[in-house]
Amino acid sequence: MNIIHFETIDFTNTYLKNNYKQLDNLTIVSSDVQSNGRGRNNRKWDSSKGNNLLFSILIKDENIIRKYKSLSIISAYTIIQILKQYGINDVYLKWPNDVIVNNKKICGVLLEAVSKNAIECLIIGVGLNVNEDKFDKEYLIEATSMKNELNKTIDLNELKDIVYKKFIENINTDYDFYDDIKECDYLKNKRVSIQINNKLKNVEVIGIDHDYSLKVKDKDKTINIETGEASMHI
Ligand code: BTN
Numbered sequence: 001m002n003i004i005h006f007e008t009i010d011f012t013n014t015y016l017k018n019n020y021k022q023l024d025n026l027t028i029v030s031s032d033v034q035s036n037g038r039g040r041n042n043r044k045w046d047s048s049k050g051n052n053l054l055f056s057i058l059i060k061d062e063n064i065i066r067k068y069k070s071l072s073i074i075s076a077y078t079i080i081q082i083l084k085q086y087g088i089n090d091v092y093l094k095w096p097n098d099v100i101v102n103n104k105k106i107c108g109v110l111l112e113a114v115s116k117n118a119i120e121c122l123i124i125g126v127g128l129n130v131n132e133d134k135f136d137k138e139y140l141i142e143a144t145s146m147k148n149e150l151n152k153t154i155d156l157n158e159l160k161d162i163v164y165k166k167f168i169e170n171i172n173t174d175y176d177f178y179d180d181i182k183e184c185d186y187l188k189n190k191r192v193s194i195q196i197n198n199k200l201k202n203v204e205v206i207g208i209d210h211d212y213s214l215k216v217k218d219k220d221k222t223i224n225i226e227t228g229e230a231s232m233h234i
Helices: 012-022 068-085 146-150 156-172 178-182
Strands: 003-009 028-034 053-059 091-094 098-101 104-115 119-128 191-196 199-208 214-218 221-225 230-233
Touching: 003 012, 012 028, 012 053, 012 104, 012 119, 028 156, 053 156, 068 091, 068 098, 068 104, 068 119, 068 156, 068 178, 119 156, 178 199
Parallel strands: 003 028
Antiparallel strands: 028 053, 053 119, 091 098, 098 104, 104 119, 191 199, 191 230, 199 214, 214 221
């Protein structure tokens, strides 16, 4: 495994964006802390030093790039597998990129692409709350951590090793995760407000579809929403 670790960096995704040409496929960049951590829609992603898992994985292999529609969801699902291994069982995937425990967010995934004429590389950024025990209330959804859920401090180095190995395994496999993923679909059957092309709609979620889009019912019409197309509130 190629792992580049920083004590501090602005943003692990940006490091890979700036250096992908000279780095190998599946290089992992991690940091104890980020000075400018970002989540989806440019929201800030705060994390105190050395308490959490903050890393990004570089994807250059064309066969994996082709699976880009599923990568954010498979990444979140990988974290779910690991949380279950640690004994956290009430865990769900909130389409397209959040991991939810007891209705609180424990992990987020930020998938970004570097494109010229075609996609040159993908970058999967993952922030998993591990030993953080206090969170600002300013986030859209309340946050939690492994420590808060398990009432014990987690060995971060041991966890890193398990997480990185599982990610590499799941990204490389041709296994179809769909049946496993639909079992932990947080939004299924919920009513959500969803912003699609600047229009706010109140829809009923049918669930994650086989192509990893989100199938929703808008009045009597069924539509499929692609990742990145929508932002939503429950
Ligand atoms: C989200 O839920 O909006 C996605 C959060 C992604 C956070 C991770 S932490 C590692 C990588 N570096 C960042 O600044 N963001 C991602």
